[in-house]
Amino acid sequence: MTEAKLVLQDISVRISAGSEVKTLLNNINLTIDEGDFVTVLGTNGAGKSTLFNTISGNLAATEGSIRIAGVDLTRKSPEKRAKFISRVFQDPKMGTAPRMSVAENLALATHRGERLMFQSRQVRQQMSRFKELAQKSGNGLDLALDKPTEQLSGGQRQALSLLMATIKLPELLLLDEHTAALDPHTSMAIMGLTNQIVTENKLTALMITHQLDDALKYGNRLIVLDQGLIVADYNQQEKNEITKQELLEYFG
């Protein structure tokens, strides 16, 4: 049997807030198999971003361990974890270098988690691959390969962030409300692209969303967080059967 792609064991995150100690994650145990696409729901402040920050190493777990693809990353820095993990954020401006061109950003992303010297030769050599990838976005990104990313629309920039996060396939893809800042039409298009990239490459992914429809439509598993705890965990079949109304009950 192959080892699970992500194993969080007894993860707790506590921080001091004045004289009090606040528990952000409370003894989380979560195992995600290779190829699982898990949607993550929860009220504001439930601990969803904290969970991602703990996985990526931006926030240290007070207790517990984290393994990705069989490697214990508990004490590894975010930089070391970047070899395993890609993350796409809500803000289209995060994750891309604004003054660099789309093609230069893609070239940089092919080296995620490595030390590198940037060489413009690498960009020229990969131009046809970048064009082919960018065409998948369906929003003209392929015609903007030489443009600085600061000149892109929000949708183009999020498509670029997605392509950058997956051009070198990660062991784990973290999608942190990555369509929340987009208009409904663009959000739908980026969700379609996300689903295509995840399924075509059989990626293991976690996606935080506040869109119940997206949480139900995409992925093969759904978890719900509340006050730092995983309070529900639905497999594909259970996910098919649960209604939006039932999910709404988690939001009070």
Ligand SMILES: Nc1ncnc2c1ncn2[C@@H]1O[C@H](COP(=O)(O)OP(=O)(O)OP(=O)(O)O)[C@@H](O)[C@H]1O
């Ligand atoms: N570094 C920190 N220091 C202090 N409190 C924090 C820190 N990070 C998160 N929190 C608190 O932890 C709780 C969980 O926050 P988190 O951002 O993980 O929630 P969330 O589920 O992602 O919410 P949202 O849907 O609003 O993004 C909140 O009460 C938040 O204020």
